[in-house]
Amino acid sequence: MSIDILVESVLASPKYKDISPQLVRNIGTQELSKRRTLKEALKATKNKLHQMGGAYLEGADYAHWLHELRACADDKDELQRMCCSIMTHHASTRERLPILDQFYTTLLTDLAPISSILDLACGFHPLSLSWMPLAEPVTYYACDIYQHMMDFLQEWFALIGIQGHAQMCDILQACPTHPVDVAFVLKTIPCLEQLDKRAGQRLLQTINARHLIVSFPVHSLGGKKKGMVAHYEAQFRALLGDASWAVKRVEFATELVFVVTKQH
Numbered sequence: 001m002s003i004d005i006l007v008e009s010v011l012a013s014p015k016y017k018d019i020s021p022q023l024v025r026n027i028g029t030q031e032l033s034k035r036r037t038l039k040e041a042l043k044a045t046k047n048k049l050h051q052m053g054g055a056y057l058e059g060a061d062y063a064h065w066l067h068e069l070r071a072c073a074d075d076k077d078e079l080q081r082m083c084c085s086i087m088t089h090h091a092s093t094r095e096r097l098p099i100l101d102q103f104y105t106t107l108l109t110d111l112a113p114i115s116s117i118l119d120l121a122c123g124f125h126p127l128s129l130s131w132m133p134l135a136e137p138v139t140y141y142a143c144d145i146y147q148h149m150m151d152f153l154q155e156w157f158a159l160i161g162i163q164g165h166a167q168m169c170d171i172l173q174a175c176p177t178h179p180v181d182v183a184f185v186l187k188t189i190p191c192l193e194q195l196d197k198r199a200g201q202r203l204l205q206t207i208n209a210r211h212l213i214v215s216f217p218v219h220s221l222g223g224k225k226k227g228m229v230a231h232y233e234a235q236f237r238a239l240l241g242d243a244s245w246a247v248k249r250v251e252f253a254t255e256l257v258f259v260v261t262k263q264h
Contacts, residue, residue: 002038003028009042016049020145023170024049027195052191053145056091056123062152066159073159076130083127090123092187095217095254104132106250107259108182111211116180117141118209120171121188126153129162138162141176143169172199175206183209187217187255189239190232201239204260212260218251229256 006028010016016024027048031041065086072078084100087093096103108114113135119125122142129140140162142153150166157164169176172192185203192199204212216232229251236258240247246261 002032002041006032006038006042006045010045010049013046016046018146018148019049019053020147020168020170022173023052023145026170026173030195048195051194057146057149058089058091060089060149060152062148066152066155069156069159079160080130083130087124087127093124093127096128099252099254100128100131103252103255104128106252107213107257108133111182111259114181115139116182118176118178118180118183118207119143120175120183120185120203120207121145121191122153122166122184123149125184125186126156126164126166129160139180140164141178141180142166143171143176145170171203172196175203177206177208179208181209182211182213183207185212185214187215189214189236190216200235201241204239204243210262212262213257214260215255215257218254218256232256 003025007021007024010024010028011019011021024045028041028045031044031048032038035041035044065082068082069079069086072082084097087097112133114133115135115137116139117134119140119142122144126140126142140157142150142164143166144150145168147168150168153166154164157166172195185207189200189203192203196202204214214236216228216236218229219226233249233256240260248259248261250257250259
């Protein structure tokens, strides 16, 4: 079948060998239905994968990073410095570094106690754990489309003594639904809606959390703002529809955030 050939071809590429096969199959099936040839569908599938993940991730060296993290595990300041260094390799967390100290204090303090977290399309965000005001013990569920990234984060959780679960997951097809106190959906919806225009609305409804922390970028990867704050705020309000959830809006220098309380 053409879809099997397409999936095999994508996963044979060094850039995409680590990515969720289910996501590749999902995108590839859509592209095959729209394109004239397998070659065109393959190119379009890789372009979509780049937009969803490849454009954000740079120069991952998981074995080296784990070695460095273990070497400074007993020194909180040095450990945070190393975490910041690693987070520069993902565009989403790199943009957040200047506001780390205020980001979690502003967003999480009023939601305490927090003993369980779901982090969707997490990237390297779980490396920010030591900045978060959390209860102890805390259970942290992280998911993304890269298997080696999830293996790395599973080792990270073990290193810092967190009850963590890092799992490769295509949240368009199988969003986790177990109950948590807080779910992070950070700069994720715009990426998902490139594949499925209803993905954001469905995600907000599906997540089983007392509180959602949903964010949007305030500028493009190239640094252009282009009215993005107004655009994404209008988009988010539309996604909420008639839902009777409490919503708090917080605008940081690098990120527009909405704290949604689903369960009072």
